[in-house]
Amino acid sequence: MDDFRRYGIFVVPEGAFFDLASAWLGWDSVAGRCVPHPVIEDIPAPIEALTATPRKYGFHGTLKAPFRLAEGRKAADLGRAVGAFCAARAPVTVPEMQVHRLGGFVAFTPAVRAAALADLAAQVVSVLDPFRARASEAELTRRRKAGLSDRQEALLQRWGYPFVMEEFRFHMTLTGRTPHADAVRDALSRHFAPVLPRPFVIDTLALMGEAADGRFHLIQRYGLSG
Numbered sequence: 104m105d106d107f108r109r110y111g112i113f114v115v116p117e118g119a120f121f122d123l124a125s126a127w128l129g130w131d132s133v134a135g136r137c138v139p140h141p142v143i144e145d146i147p148a149p150i151e152a153l154t155a156t157p158r159k160y161g162f163h164g165t166l167k168a169p170f171r172l173a174e175g176r177k178a179a180d181l182g183r184a185v186g187a188f189c190a191a192r193a194p195v196t197v198p199e200m201q202v203h204r205l206g207g208f209v210a211f212t213p214a215v216r217a218a219a220l221a222d223l224a225a226q227v228v229s230v231l232d233p234f235r236a237r238a239s240e241a242e243l244t245r246r247r248k249a250g251l252s253d254r255q256e257a258l259l260q261r262w263g264y265p266f267v268m269e270e271f272r273f274h275m276t277l278t279g280r281t282p283h284a285d286a287v288r289d290a291l292s293r294h295f296a297p298v299l300p301r302p303f304v305i306d307t308l309a310l311m312g313e314a315a316d317g318r319f320h321l322i323q324r325y326g327l328s329g
Contacts, residue, residue, distance in 0.1 A: 104178035104322060107312030109171055110234075112185060112227050113163035114275075115309040115321060119298040124162035124211075127277065127291075128154045132161025132311065133321045145290040147283040156208075156279030159318045161311075164211075164275045166227040168264040169313055170235040178312070181234045182323060185310050188230055189325035194306035195219045200275075200299060202292040207280035209288045211295075213273060213303075220273050220305065227308070228267045238263040 115121065115132065123141075125131040127150065131138050140150040172178065199214040213220070238246075238259070246259055255265035266272065278287055307324045314320060 104182065104312065107178065107314060107320075107322075109169040109313040110178065110181060110322075111165065111169040111311045111313070111319070112167035112231065113160075113165055113309045113311050113319075114273075114305050115161070115163050115307075115311070115324070116300070116303075117307075120295075120300055121162055123295060123298050124275070124277070127294075128158045128162055130158045130161050130318060132163070132319050135318075135320045141294070143290055143294050145286065145293075147286045148281060153278045153281055153283075153287060157276040160276070161319050162275060163309070163311070163319075164273050166224045166308065167231055168267075169311075169319075170238075170263060173234055173236045176234050178322075181231070182310055184231060184234065185308065185323075186325045188227070189308050189327050189329075191329040192223060192226070192327050193329050194304055194327045195223055197273075197303040197305065199301055200303045202277070202288050202295060203274075204284045204288050205272075205274060207282075207284055208276065209278045209281075209284055209291060211275040211277065217273065221271055223305075224271050224273065225268050228262055228264075232262065235263055 126138050126141050129137055129140055197213045197217045197220060200211045201214045203210060203212040246265055251265050255270055258267050258270060259265040277291060306327050309324050310322045311319045312322050
């Protein structure tokens with residue numbers, strides 16, 4: 104576990120939803136292997152290019168963004184802390200997920216705001232923050248390229264990531280930025296319709312690790328059993 108460069112706390116689905124999305128991205132983070140892209144009609148650009156940016160993360164929704172371990176912290180200790188956290192929290196139900204355009208990219212998002220999920224994410228960020236090494240200047244600079252508001256800058260300084268707490272918006276990324284976002288959204292809405300969970304029940308959280316090649320792998324799932 105200590106061989107990973109960074110660690111993150113993600114929502115990683117299981118079953119047909121995960122399998123189809125992993126094939127779309129070309130990376131199965133649970134099996135730790137590349138998978139072939141599907142053939143989808145009406146996709147206006149090569150899937151390999153559309154998915155290049157999100158591929159290394161695998162199919163997921165971020166709750167605590169990837170971070171380096173603080174000095175003196177061990178990955179096994181982080182794992183135990185995630186397990187204890189999840190044992191005290193209940194599953195979260197999102198009534199409906201949709202394929203949505205977010206600016207220039209495409210992602211799954213809740214069809215309506217999921218307050219319980221936002222609350223869970225805020226707890227993940229704060230409770231597990233003692234394991235996070237302070238963000239380096241290079242990391243801060245990279246985050247600022249998104250063009251942050253004053254509040255997002257304050258969150259970046261405090262938590263190492265600007266899109267947390269009231270700025271958090273749960274999403275499961277399907278593409279990088281593309282001028283074809285609307286057409287891709289429409290095609291993927293049709294493609295994923297047969298496997299889209301209704302409701303989407305989040306009953307586990309995943310501790311993920313970033314390998315030396317930048318790809319993320321599942322380390323362990325923990326059940327939300329509180």
